[in-house]
Amino acid sequence: MRDGDVSVVALSAGLRQPSSTRMLADRLGQATLSALDAHGVTATAETVEVREIAHDVVNAMLTGFPAGGLPEALEKVTHASGLIAVTPVFGTSYSGLFKSFMDVLEPDSLTGMPVLLGATGGTPRHSLALDYAMRPLFAYLHADAVSTTVFAATDDWAGDGDTENPLPERIERAGRELAERIMRTDRTGPADLYDDVPSLDQMLRP
């Protein structure tokens, strides 16, 4: 684990207020902090609501550069010690807004990032979207997603969801996995554009 501040950032792509996606993101964040705390690691938690920067995300796609609130959100997400990414499932996959945010990230900016994946939906029948949509996206980005993902269906927010393996237990387990991954990782943030510029001699003689 890197020295200095440990930050857990939750990226929530929920659209409604209040949002069950945001609720799940917050719960996963708390579970991660608790697990870190159990190991004696103090961490901070922050949430990035994609909704609040939705226009900036679209503008960045159209103009090619981030402006408005987007640079700060990108900085938080890519410099986190661990990332929790939660999206509602729309039409069998992550929401378009969630994917748009992922699309304006620099291609290498999540390499090696410990990630916990979460999703919400009306019924548990959508839960596999985490494994066939979310996980490949983060694998493509070379992020380091923990094996447990958490899907919260509407019924999970009451007692009649999964009684064998209820939502709080799944959240707790997922938070523990992310905490352990954060502690084993020494990622220090995304590469800077100017870090490894080859000299002209190196470029002339590849």
Next chain:
Amino acid sequence: MQFGIFSVSDVTTDPTTGRTPDDTERVRSMLTIARHADAAGLDVFATGEHHNPPFVASSPTTLLGYLAAATENIVLSTSTTLITTNDPVKIAEDYAMLQVISDGRMDLMLGRGNTGPVYPWFGQDIRQGIPLAIENYALLRRLWEEDVVDWEGRFRTPLQGFTATPRPLDGVPPYVWHGSIRSPEIAEQAGYYGDGFFHNNIFWPMSHTKKMVNFYRQRFEHYGHGRADQAIVGLGGQVFMRKNSQDAWNEFRPYFDNAPVYGHGPSMEEFTATTPLTVGSPQQVIERYASMRDDVGDYQRQLFLIDHAGLPLKTVLEQIDMLAEEVVPVLRKEMETKRPAHVPANPPSHAERAAARLEDAQTRNENEARDEIHA
């Protein structure tokens, strides 16, 4: 300091009238715009190079060759010449020819281009963009500097005993700028050779431009071409002016809202706040552009994009007049006042470089003569 205009040569429907010029009309408009800029007293006219609609400027040296005869004082340049997909041998020939025809009143800016399919259309691979720019330019320099070139590289047929003609005017190759927005490798290249570096920041926030220009300045100094603040820097800019600021906003807004690059995205308010686009009175343009040196240091060339997004020719010519009469004289004076004496005011002209070459040759001869006497 030089102030000029650069064109991307887009054929765009005027959103206020629905009228679209054809290619012929657009090319002729560019000629009119360049001649008008020359007559108005602007310092530089630069044309882009594109190989796909809606752009018409596929053949920069043909356009600039005509303008060399049709203009008096304006420096003719490019923004940019594609160093990746053009054969460097043809660039050496075309631009040496332009240099001779214009009697040295030209330079060129090399760039990689921003349209993916241009690479395969010209038989290249976009993933090799940087290596192509590095190798092709290394060859281009040799073709200008050496009378007979033997050469072998990765991307082009080898050359044995090749001489590019015409030889450069007075033995001095055309002055070269390297343009790049996002690639520090190109800033490194410009620093290595001590060439100019142009950052076309018209779609980028100043924080980004500042870092890239600084990187170039450090590398320029590292390679021994002078102090970092003496490196030759150019910036892009974009303005729309009317006497009254509100008139400028009202008139330009439909063009902004429908512009091919940023239309339908951020509002004009957001875009003018985050990028150098300035819409308003000439005084507001002066204030905005006078502050650019605070971020990038004293620089030598400022180019404005003014003939795009379907703006009518008449409007473009009016913008040129306002630039030349109201903006540039004030900006130039202000920049001159603040510029330290050891920082060049302008990029090196052909006459200066030819004189420097002559002086070098004389020093060399004197040294040789002295060595012979002592021998």
